[in-house]
Amino acid sequence: MRPQLDLRLLLTFVHAAHSGSLSATAAQVGRTQSAVTMQMQRLEDVLGQSLLHRSGSGVRLTGSGERFLAYAERILQVHDEAVSAFSDKGLHGSIIFGCPEDYLIAFFSTLLKSFGTLYPAVEIKVVSAPTVELQTLLHAHKVDLALVSTPDLSATKEIVRTEPLVWVGSKPTLELHEFGDTVPLALPASNAMDHRAACTAMANAKLRYKISYASNSLAGLIAVARSGLAISVMTQEAVPNDLYILDTPLPGLPRLGIVIAFAETEHTLLVRAFADHIRHVLPTL
Structure with missing residues (x-):
């Protein structure tokens, strides 16, 4: 036995x-x-x-x-x-969940719907912010858990999913944008991973560029890309259907790891349940 x-x-x-x-x-x-x-x-x-x-x-x-x-x-x-x-009471209560805007657009509706089916008495409040801001909010205990990005893909046990960063424009190729010898970029704030990755890639490839537009709003970056006045960088799953993913002669961009970060070392049952749900569902989306 x-x-x-x-x-x-x-x-x-x-x-x-x-x-x-x-x-x-x-x-x-x-x-x-x-x-x-x-x-x-x-x-x-x-x-x-x-x-x-x-x-x-x-x-x-x-x-x-x-x-x-x-x-x-x-x-x-x-x-x-x-x-x-x-049990008679079931899982109930509320949690505050932090998530960058691109992951929110790409994944959250499915995560919320599937979790809500399992636990209809749970309320999830959402705070959308870049990773650097979410880490501050976690430290201040203003969110309970969050999806955050990391450029370090070596911590494979902690990474739930990886997402490639891609160049995005209103036309199928860079040449069709007719920017000349200096590529205008629409990027988030300078402390964002997307911003640093884009600038590093352009510098390493020795391509001339300028930061024409800056916005921490994904909707703002998408609007600029749609205008054709600049190209932007975002995670691949967040690219709208009416925009194009651009490649050569633009340099390759890295993949980002997605990690679940917590405000507390000891997690409540509700926080653990939602985190476990993310671990099981997110890799399949």
Whole structure:
């Protein structure tokens, strides 16, 4: 018979993994430190693996412990969601979700509709802002969680999806725009990743350009691109059907990773449920 995992042991293990201290874990789960030590030994016996390195300064995860932590957190999360979804009260309340405008246009309606079908009593308030502003809002606890962009694609465990940046214009090729030897650009603010990526790419390709229009509003950048007075840069999924994605002789642009960022290290059940929904749905859109 296969060994059965006790949810109480999993909860204690997750607390120990995050706190690095059995005494702190004991306070969190309402048990004595010796009882917590026994629980961890029982869990290791069930799995037949050593999960924690113990020392005078606390505990840290073994290689097996690091792998098991993801399973333990997932099991506890699904358990909590199931209990909440099928209890009399169900999952309810409100959260504040931050999202850059291009991701909001491309993905949010599907995310909201599918999550609302599962949890109709949940209210999601949306704040649209660039990544740099969302990070400030998260730090100030003015949003609960947010989709933010990162140029670093090496943190593959944290990235939910990647999106290519593309050049966008009103005509199929750059030559048809007839800009001459200096390409006018419509870009977001200078601290935005799109802005930096566009300028770096043009400089590396030794192409002459000028910033003709600046706007943190995607609608504003789209309007300028439609006018034919400049070309812009945006994520591919946000490009409207009436605009064109441009390539050669324009240089290639990088891909951005999309990451879920949180205001708190300890997440509420509602925040965890929405984050998990994003992780499952966003890669499929």
